[in-house]
Amino acid sequence: MSRVNSQLDRAFAPLAAAIETGLIPGGVLGVVDRNGNRATRAMGLAQTVPISRPMREDTWFDLASLTKVLFTTERVLALADADCIDLDAPLTSVMPDYRHYNLDNWERKVTFRQCLGHQTPYPAVFPLYTYGRDPDLLRTFLLQHEFPAGPAVYSDINFILLGLALERLEGKWIREQDPGQGFAWSADPNSAAATEDCYWRHRVLVGEVHDDNCSALQGAGHAGLFGTVTSVLDFAEDKLKTAGSDALIRTPISARRTHGWERPFEGWSGGERCSSQTIGHTGFTGTGLWIDFTRGHAWTLLTNRVHPTRHFDSGIIPLRRAVGDAINAE
Template sequence: MIDRAFASAAAAVAAGRIPGATLGIVWADGRRAIRTAGMAALVPEPEILTEDHWFDLASLTKVIATTRIILTLADQGRLDLDRPLTDAIPDLRQYDVASAAERRLTFRDCLAHRTFLPAVEPIYTYGGDPDRLRAFVLQREWRHGQMVYSDINFILLGIAIERLTGAPLSAWPLGDGLGYGPPSGPAVATEACTWRGRVMKGEVHDENCFALGGATGHAGLFGTVAGVLDFAAGLLDGSGVTSTMMAAIRTPLRDHRTCGWEKSFKGWHGGDVCSAETIGHTGFTGTGLWVDFDAGVAWTLLTNRVHPTRHRETGILELRRATGEAVSQL
């Protein structure tokens, strides 16, 4: 049955559009299925992809780690989602306490990407000291713009978690098959990075995350297909979330944005066949996770579409949509 859902990914691998792909599906009754094809690496040495390989999950970090941690801390009464970030980061824009707009941003604003902050900024070009770059993020007067999906929102949330817990993000237990790098098993290669002068393999692909120390709120998480499916199963059966956390990730706050996640809409990466009660998220390296609560099914499509370079067309949007629609019709 899963072979039908994996057909588009297998075809993309065979055609050379992506090096490798893994599809994992979990149902609410506990059944699982996994298929893998292609290569974990093409250069500098070829390596066949297996179920045991760890993928750089990229922005899936935002939902599997950061959103989960923030909502857990809120459940524990250690933060109020509708209070400003300054409750955790009092030195945010500390030289402009009276009028800095950044000081009025709330945890919920950042989770739902309903801020004025830019989508991304080349933070790694401003220096090489992680602590100094964190200080730069906190004291920078960010340019204002329309509400967009923003890495900066989650970099700030990651710093807030570190302040509230007194520990790095990597100290938070996320479960087997999930963790910040370097991973404990074989790793999937991502890009041949011109800035770092090597193929990224077992090191985080995202330049800003790398420069900030490798574990941030927006990126840095690695995972196996089994680790991602375990997380998804905890959402499907409710064992990984409380009722208030579940409501937060399923309730739209701005257009299709919930706390951390996207909710299904026409044309999105999850395809148009899933139910209206589906949430999902993608990662730049070629990863994605979708959870359909009405149908009782979740699926993750993990690829290394940026290997050996991001600067080519891989058809990842069409592949994700085709896969999601096939899964929804199993």
């Protein structure tokens, strides 16, 4: 049995247990190494209400905040490499109208690098979608809204703003931009894992973005990407093979973060057994990707843990850690 298959066998056990006990409807687990060896497996249900559909290895997932690293970080770093932007320049170098009614405020000093590493004073959450559904007006509102400055925390606002900067530079909205090989901005409902029975959209979300702010903006830099276990592993395999050209995604910005990604810290989602040269990221819908450059392998856990509701303890945090520890048990 190949190494990736034995890793998959070990790591699939906690996923199977979570499905069998009803904590999550279903999931897909995948492992790949830098030589291209990979193994994937699916279990459970892609949807439970109002119909029941089985989970498959080719099921499409709303990747949620994996969008931050699979799309937005990649585009921002590519533009920096091409000298189109300076990572240490403020966002106003691309969006001069950002908070332009007060030229001395702190928001106008926030840089691209600070947003990539979540080293800004923005609040953790902000319900932009409650201010309306006109995407142009919401963009304008966000660029002029005065946020109270607080401690640096993980905030979607960082990547919503990076997404707006990308839209300015590309001259088109995020949803009109190329999502990358194997990815998309929506999915066929017959082939996608369902997410939430949404209170304000009055339907079970299948193949359309779960994130409320991304939905209202009709595309954003922090969420909205769809993919399969194959497309996520293809991305990871490419990173394992070209690690030298992606130095910034491995370069620390803080004790917990690199450019866009998380790095290992006590209690992090990748478990305790990965090497220090591991990066990872999770998505609210129940997704995650971790790449260990020292060991030369990566793994992705894709679940629909918010189906049919987010208001339930799915145990996704200990599940992710258990999967990571099993992958790296050797």
